[in-house]
Amino acid sequence: MHALEIDNEIAFQFTYFVTEMKAFRAMDRTDINRVAQNVILPLFKEVYGYSQLRNLDVGADGNFPGIDLADDEARVAIQVTSTPGLDKVKHTLEQFLKDRPEFQPPLAKRYDRLIIYILTEKQKTYSQESIDSLLNNGFPFVASEHVWDYTNLLADIQGLGLEKKEAVLAILKGQLGHTLSRLAVTGLIKVPVGLQTGYFVGREDFLAQVHGALAGGGVAQRIVILTGMGGIGKTQAALGYVLQYQGDYARVLWSSAESEAGFLDSLKSLAHALLPATQRVEGTDEVRAALARWMDDEANTDWLLVVDGADFQAGWTPARLKVLLPATKQGRLLVTSQYQDFSAFLNAKVLPLEALFPETAVAFVLRFARRESAPEAERAAAKEITGMLGGLPIALEQAAAYVRTTGLPFVAYRDLLRQHGLRMLPADFDTATDYRHTVQTVCRLAFEAVRDRSPAAWALLELVAFLSAESNCLQPITMLVVPPHGPLSGSLGAAQDPAWIISESMRLVGTLHNYSLLTADHEKATIRVHRVVQLATRDALTADERRARLGAWCSVLGFFLKGQNNSAHWAFIESWFAHARSVAEAVVTEGVAGEAAATFLEQISGYLEKRAQYHEARVFAARAVQIWESASSGGGLEHSLGYVRSLIGLAVSQEHIGEGDLAIAALDRSIDILRSNHPEELSVLAAALWNLAAVYLRRGEFARAEALLAQVLDDSRLRSAADRGTVSGALTGKAQIASKRQDYETAVTLTREAAAELAAGPTPDGFRLANAYNSLGVMLAKLGRLDEAQANYERALDLFRELLPDSHPLIANLENNLGFLYFRRGVYGKALTLIFNSIPRLAQGLGDQHPTTLQAMRNYNGCVDELKKHNIAVVHQSEIDSGQYQKEIDGNTIGIIVITPVPAKDQGDSP
Numbered sequence: 001m002h003a004l005e006i007d008n009e010i011a012f013q014f015t016y017f018v019t020e021m022k023a024f025r026a027m028d029r030t031d032i033n034r035v036a037q038n039v040i041l042p043l044f045k046e047v048y049g050y051s052q053l054r055n056l057d058v059g060a061d062g063n064f065p066g067i068d069l070a071d072d073e074a075r076v077a078i079q080v081t082s083t084p085g086l087d088k089v090k091h092t093l094e095q096f097l098k099d100r101p102e103f104q105p106p107l108a109k110r111y112d113r114l115i116i117y118i119l120t121e122k123q124k125t126y127s128q129e130s131i132d133s134l135l136n137n138g139f140p141f142v143a144s145e146h147v148w149d150y151t152n153l154l155a156d157i158q159g160l161g162l163e164k165k166e167a168v169l170a171i172l173k174g175q176l177g178h179t180l181s182r183l184a185v186t187g188l189i190k191v192p193v194g195l196q197t198g199y200f201v202g203r204e205d206f207l208a209q210v211h212g213a214l215a216g217g218g219v220a221q222r223i224v225i226l227t228g229m230g231g232i233g234k235t236q237a238a239l240g241y242v243l244q245y246q247g248d249y250a251r252v253l254w255s256s257a258e259s260e261a262g263f264l265d266s267l268k269s270l271a272h273a274l275l276p277a278t279q280r281v282e283g284t285d286e287v288r289a290a291l292a293r294w295m296d297d298e299a300n301t302d303w304l305l306v307v308d309g310a311d312f313q314a315g316w317t318p319a320r321l322k323v324l325l326p327a328t329k330q331g332r333l334l335v336t337s338q339y340q341d342f343s344a345f346l347n348a349k350v351l352p353l354e355a356l357f358p359e360t361a362v363a364f365v366l367r368f369a370r371r372e373s374a375p376e377a378e379r380a381a382a383k384e385i386t387g388m389l390g391g392l393p394i395a396l397e398q399a400a401a402y403v404r405t406t407g408l409p410f411v412a413y414r415d416l417l418r419q420h421g422l423r424m425l426p427a428d429f430d431t432a433t434d435y436r437h438t439v440q441t442v443c444r445l446a447f448e449a450v451r452d453r454s455p456a457a458w459a460l461l462e463l464v465a466f467l468s469a470e471s472n473c474l475q476p477i478t479m480l481v482v483p484p485h486g487p488l489s490g491s492l493g494a495a496q497d498p499a500w501i502i503s504e505s506m507r508l509v510g511t512l513h514n515y516s517l518l519t520a521d522h523e524k525a526t527i528r529v530h531r532v533v534q535l536a537t538r539d540a541l542t543a544d545e546r547r548a549r550l551g552a553w554c555s556v557l558g559f560f561l562k563g564q565n566n567s568a569h570w571a572f573i574e575s576w577f578a579h580a581r582s583v584a585e586a587v588v589t590e591g592v593a594g595e596a597a598a599t600f601l602e603q604i605s606g607y608l609e610k611r612a613q614y615h616e617a618r619v620f621a622a623r624a625v626q627i628w629e630s631a632s633s634g635g636g637l638e639h640s641l642g643y644v645r646s647l648i649g650l651a652v653s654q655e656h657i658g659e660g661d662l663a664i665a666a667l668d669r670s671i672d673i674l675r676s677n678h679p680e681e682l683s684v685l686a687a688a689l690w691n692l693a694a695v696y697l698r699r700g701e702f703a704r705a706e707a708l709l710a711q712v713l714d715d716s717r718l719r720s721a722a723d724r725g726t727v728s729g730a731l732t733g734k735a736q737i738a739s740k741r742q743d744y745e746t747a748v749t750l751t752r753e754a755a756a757e758l759a760a761g762p763t764p765d766g767f768r769l770a771n772a773y774n775s776l777g778v779m780l781a782k783l784g785r786l787d788e789a790q791a792n793y794e795r796a797l798d799l800f801r802e803l804l805p806d807s808h809p810l811i812a813n814l815e816n817n818l819g820f821l822y823f824r825r826g827v828y829g830k831a832l833t834l835i836f837n838s839i840p841r842l843a844q845g846l847g848d849q850h851p852t853t854l855q856a857m858r859n860y861n862g863c864v865d866e867l868k869k870h871n872i873a874v875v876h877q878s879e880i881d882s883g884q885y886q887k888e889i890d891g892n893t894i895g896i897i898v899i900t901p902v903p904a905k906d907q908g909d910s911p
Contacts, residue, residue, distance in 0.1 A: 006165045006762040010157060013172040014150045021082055021119040036119050037068050037080050042171045046164065047156055050074050065103070066095030070111065077111040082119040086126050089147060092116055093134050108139045118149040169763060173568055203233075203360065206353070207241050213349040214304070214332045215248075223333040225342050228353035233393035234336035237353055238306050241334065249332070250302040257310040257335075258470030259578070261805075263324060267291055285806050292326030303331040309470060310337040319344040355391035362386050364393070365410075368400035374410070381410035388417055389442065394532055398442040401516035406449055416445055443536035446515040456488065457508040461517055462549050463487055464529050465537035468582040473518075473527040475576045477505060479556060487552030547592045553583045554592070554600035561603040564610070567767035567803050573607065580604060588623050595642055598627040602646045605653060610767065612808050612845045614656040621650035641678055644670045648688050655695050658847065667692040682721035686712050690726045693733050698851065702737050709734050724761050725768050728754040732775050744783045751776040770799035774814050781821055790825075793818045809845030809852070812838040816856040823863050828897045832874060835860045836899050872897060 021036065037055055045053050050071040056064040064070070069078040079092045096114055099106045126143035135141055157168055213224045226234045246252050251274075255266035271278045271291040278287045294300055310321060318337075322344050325333070335348075342350055356364060362383050366372050374382070389395040403413050420441045451458045460477070467473050480488050488505070509527055512518040517537075519528045538546060557580045563569035573580075584604040587597050605621035608614075628643035651666035667688055674685045693708035712718055712730040719727060735750035755772035758764055777792035793814060800811050819834030835856060842853040864874050872895040 006162070006169055007158065010165065010169055010172060011154060013169070014154060017172075018120060018150055036082075039172075040078070040080055040117060040119075041069055043153065043168065044069070044078065046167050046171060047153065047160065050076060053078075064107070065098065065100065066092045067107065067111075067114070072110070075110070075112040076115065077107065077113070078115045078117055080117050080119065084118045084120055084122050084149075086123070086130065089116055089126060089143065090131065090134055093131065093139075093141060097134065097139060112140075114139070114141055114146060116147045118147065120149070121151075122147050122149040166762070173763075203237060203240065203356070206237065206351070207244055210237075210241050210334070210351060211245050211248075213351070214334065223335070223345055223348040225335040225337060225345065225348050225350045226353050227337055227340060227342075227350060232353050232355065234338075234353055235308055236393065238308060238334055238336050242304070242306065246304075248302075249304045251300070251304070253303060253305045255305065255307050256470070257307045257321065258468075260316045260320060260324070262470060262578070263307070263310075263321070264288070264805075267324075267326075288324075288326065292328060295326045295331055296328040298330075301330045305331060305333050307333065307335045310335055310339065311470075312337070312339050317344070318342050356386075356393060356396070358383065358386060358391065361389075361391045361396055365396050365400045365403075368397060369403040369410075371403070371410070378410045381414045385410060385414050385417065388414070392439070394530060395439050395442045397516045398439075398446055401514065402442075402446050402449065405514045413445075417441065420445065439532055440536045440539055443517070443533060444540060446517055447537070447540055450511065450515060450517070454508060454511050456504075457511040459488060460505065460508045461512055461537055462541065462545070463553060464518065465534045465541075466550055466553060466583050466586045467529065467534075468578040469529055469531040469534055471576075471578040473529060473579070476557070476579045477509065477527060479560060479576070480505060487549070487556060543590070546586075546590050550583060550587050550590060550592045551594060551596055554587060554594075554596040557583060558596060558600040558603055561600070561607065564603060564607045566763060566765050567610075568763055568765070570610075570767075570803055577607065581608075584620055588620070593627050593631060595631075598624045598631075598642060598646060601627070602649045605649050609649075609653050609656065611804070612810070614653055614845075618650070618653040618657060618659075621646065621653050625650050641681060641684070644673050644678070644681075644684060644688075648684075648691060651695075652691060655691075655698070656846075658850075660695055660699055663695050664692065667695070682718050683723060683726070686718045686722035686726050686730075689718075690722075690730050690733070693730065697733055697736055702740060705733060706737055709737075724757050725765060728757040728768060728772055731757065732772060735775065735779060739779060739782060744779055747779040748776065748783060751779050766799045767803055770796040770803075770814075771810075772796075773799070774817065777821075778817060781817075781824075786821060786825055790818070790821055793821065807841055807845070809842050812841035812845070813852050813856070816842070816859060820859045820863075823866075828863075828867065828872070829899075832860070832863055832897055833899050835863065867897060871895070874899065 017039070041053055041055055044050050052073040053069055053071040053076075056068055056070055066079060067077040068080045070076065077096070079096075081088055081092070093114075097106075097108050103110075126147060128143055131141060131143055157165060160168070210224055210226070214222045226237055228234050242252055242254075253270050253274075255263060255270060257263040257266070268278075268287050271287045271294075274294055275290055278290050295303065295305075307321070307325075310318070312318065312321075318339065318341065321335075335342075342348055355361075362379065365382050365386055366374060366379070369382075371378065371382075385399055386396060389399060399413060399417075402408065403410060408416075447458065447461075450461065463480075464473055464477070467476055509518055509520050513520040517529070517533055519530075520526070541549065560576075561573065561580065564573055581604060584601055586592075587601060601620045601624040605617040605619075605624065608617035608620065624646040625643070628640055628646055632640060632643070647666045647670040651663040651670070654660075654666065655663035670688045671685065671692065674681055674688060678684070689708050689712050693705045693712075696702070696705035696708065709730050712722060712726065713734065722730075731750050731754035735747040735754065738744075738747040738750060751772065755769065755776055758769045758772055773792045773796035777789045777796065780786075780789035780792060797811070797814050797818065800808070800814060804811055815834045816838040819831045819838065822828075822831035822834065839853065839856045839860065842850065842856055846853050867874060874897045876899045
């Protein structure tokens with residue numbers, strides 16, 4: 001079983017790697033080949049023992065013709081490419097066989113074997129006859145033996161021993177998901193030409209107004225906020241400003257701010273690009289602090305930071321944005337947002353963006369449609385169209401794209417608008433009730449054209465309509481082809497080769513891009529959809545059609561969310577989770593039913609629960625349970641294993657938000673159903689028993705908890721069927737009970753056993769392992785073995801910081817534990833700083849009355865009181881800065897401990 005789990009994990013990693021390769025290949029991202037060499041090189045070293053294998057593209061030797069990697073000792077050369085065709089194979093051979101004076105001896109004499117490794121998928125066959133005509137018996141190359149792809153690697157990996165397989169898996173996990181992500185930096189250090197500003201016209205006076213507000217000296221940072229309705233052109237105005245005035249700035253930095261997580265990711269990307277050393281730093285706070293220092297450096301005063309798309313929602317507010325921005329009085333800040341209230345930015349200049357003036361609107365439409373030299377009648381029709389559309393840029397872009405793509409005259413397009421009953425927009429269209437109708441009309445003309453030309457492209461748009469408008473849609477689109485029956489399989493042809501399907505998907509993206517229904521940027525490998533287009537697409541569907549499309553996405557994303565059970569997959573899932581959550585929210589809103597929807601919502605809940613978003617997790621878990629209950633209103637619910645899993649998931653989230661009684665009721669019901677109707681599902685039963693024991697442990701009802709834990713650990717059938725996480729959790733729970741009885745030696749033994757259980761797995765779950773190390777640290781600290789305790793705390797903290805945001809309560813709890821240990825060792829300043837700063841994060845994540853939060857408060861107050869007994873005062877840095885700390889000092893004070901606050905994000909401050 002051990003080896004099988006590793007094999008599955010390796011195949012899992014390769015699947016995603018190949019899928020991304022296909023996507024980049026379809027978008028002509030040939031630079032991916034060079035990056036991917038850093039993945040292939042260590043794999044070949046490990047699998048085939050090519051210990052001297054090196055990358056020929058680096059170093060003094062320069063770029064070798066026809067090959068990328070080579071091992072001179074093994075006399076093997078390797079070409080790495082994403083192009084699978086025969087022409088590429090022949091070209092590689094031609095370069096390899098050529099006798100070049102600068103490469104002596106010739107490559108064909110230097111190496112005995114040439115392997116051409118295809119990053120996507122090789123062809124089923126290659127013409128050996130055509131290849132032999134090149135070889136002329138001069139070099140042994142057989143396509144069936146020497147053209148490889150991932151299937152060759154997988155087959156050879158299967159034959160390796162267990163230790164080798166573990167090493168291969170470590171390489172894959174260490175490289176994939178990190179190497180590729182560097183190609184998609186969200187921050188622009190130098191704004192590239194080719195973004196969608198080529199059609200930007202007019203608004204020169206407005207841009208000059210923006211520049212005037214940003215220019216000028218003074219100590220205070222200059223801040224300008226562009227506001228306006230969706231589709232008015234805020235992002236385009238910001239890009240237009242950057243392109244026109246970038247010469248006035250030493251650095252132009254671009255960030256996205258549709259969500260708090262997205263903004264923090266943008267800041268990290270900026271820091272990594274500006275300060276390469278930060279790529280080796282794990283914590284978000286450290287990276288953000290490094291960026292803040294760079295921005296505050298007197299040598300870096302002439303920078304502009306654009307914060308685009310700050311369209312706030314629950315929990316994400318202007319006040320929160322202000323907290324997260326690097327604290328500096330230097331530089332310039334340009335924000336775009338639909339939001340109106342920016343009172344949190346007291347000194348900011350808020351500039352509303354209005355619709356285009358008639359002359360500017362006509363120029364925009366003509367340029368976008370590539371009809372600048374249109375005759376007078378056409379120009380007059382274009383002017384009528386711009387009036388009908390109220391100068392709204394997104395509607396004008398749709399209209400111009402339609403005319404450009406179909407070749408239709410403006411006169412005919414104007415008549416189409418009239419036929420569809422389009423009402424002219426009034427001047428005050430910001431509050432007009434027919435604003436949405438107008439955009440829908442323009443979009444629907446494009447929809448009809450797309451449906452007629454390419455039903456498959458329309459099917460793709462129907463699915464994209466439910467993704468996150470704030471995030472790059474490339475990855476979820478490429479994920480359509482991985483499951484054998486993806487939602488586009490019927491449109492694209494289920495029997496077609498997957499490589500063809502991914503290429504065809506990108507062609508469909510191109511079709512939608514031509515009509516301005518999607519924005520595809522090949523240079524940045526991004527695909528985006530405007531929220532206004534999404535709304536129009538959803539409105540074009542019936543309620544049944546919307547539910548059907550969402551059901552298709554539930555199946556696809558649910559397939560990939562299975563990986564959430566192991567934290568090793570979280571980095572991959574996090575990269576597209578915004579889309580999954582967007583789909584889940586639509587599933588709830590639209591009332592989608594069925595097993596796939598219930599399972600998907602349960603998975604979404606489980607992932608949110610691991611990210612400490614407990615209230616949100618409960619919403620999705622409760623809806624999953626409702627779906628099962630509605631589906632079984634006629635009876636038979638007790639026979640549904642899916643219902644039981646959803647009940648357990650709901651109980652976990654209920655317990656975290658303080659609904660312990662409800663959690664117990666849900667778990668009791670799930671256990672009853674399992675024992676009555678699913679006696680063979682022992683692993684699920686073990687998980688339910690352990691979760692119920694955990695609830696009783698937190699309530700202090702140790703006798704009940706102990707009885708449940710005994711069922712899991714003492715019943716050989718249950719224990720052998722349970723997964724490692726359940727067994728480890730049960731052992732840790734038993735250790736907690738031993739600790740309460742002050743039997744610390746037994747507690748340490750049990751906790752070590754719990755950690756060993758997890759570490760023995762083929763792919764240890766870092767999340768659960770960190771919890772085990774934390775528990776072990778607690779037990780060791782109670783025994784007074786502080787060195788061992790500190791070592792385990794630090795191991796746990798390192799693992800948590802790799803997987804979780806710095807604001808996560810588990811990190812805060814661990815820092816509280818570590819702080820209390822430092823206090824016992826006499827390191828008072830560091831101790832109190834850690835404990836004090838952990839409290840607000842625990843309160844935010846768990847609640848201010850949660851036992852863990854209350855324990856941290858007791859730790860802090862106890863430490864302060866203990867120091868006072870020894871005439872040592874505790875003051876905060878803010879009190880020192882304001883000169884108010886003297887109130888803590890008296891004639892008996894012999895020392896001062898200063899508490900330094902962490903950045904406000906980590907304190908969990910409310911806006």
